[in-house]
Amino acid sequence: MEGQEPLPPLSLISSPLLLPPQNPSFLFAPSANFPSSSSSSTPNTNPNPNPNPNPLDYPEIDWIGLLSAQAGGRDQTMDTSTKPNTILQNSAALSANSGEENKGNNKRRAVGKMRKASRPRFAFQTRSADDILDDGYRWRKYGQKAVKNSSYPRSYYRCTHHTCNVKKQVQRLSKDTSIVVTTYEGIHNHPCEKLMETLTPLLRQMQFLSRF
């Protein structure tokens, strides 16, 4: 049936709320390019041919799922490559504007099993030559799938922390291969190792100085 329920529109949320809680490394995100694991050796010199990409141009991405405003619109999409802290489009608008190409694709997924997960999801568009973005956490790849309407596969990762069940999906857009969409699902229940490594000596120093 075509009757995809229009989801309540996302309200504009101030940028701090867009940052996943307990994920301080995301503080790095709203700049030109997300720090990449190997970007130091391969600097990203990509121009910006499409400064404001339209999600409708990328039917292979599960925008509906990402943007579903279930439980007060906790799922957000952020374009870290161009307009940090900017919500690209809400799902209601997507369902109204869906073209022939992605109609059949999204309608199934809109009510599919992916929706049953009520965990918060955050999607980031990143203009990067590298698929894997160094967000400070350790991830183990557990799957890769070819995605319809996309010439690039989607990779599935899980946080390696034994008590943490956070997942992320990484996919490169077929229409703009310089853009990588990273979708985080869930919230880390442990501190970011890399961040703690960086902050611990700093905190010690601050504690020491605060005694005077």
Next chain:
DNA sequence: CGCTTTTGACCAGCGC
């Protein structure tokens, strides 16, 4: 040797 990646198989949800 332990951890990660790869990749085919399997499963569940959906439309027809």
Next chain:
DNA sequence: GCGCTGGTCAAAAGCG
């Protein structure tokens, strides 16, 4: 019920 699709599993291979 069947086929399509996305998500996950798990064995094997790869790597440091």
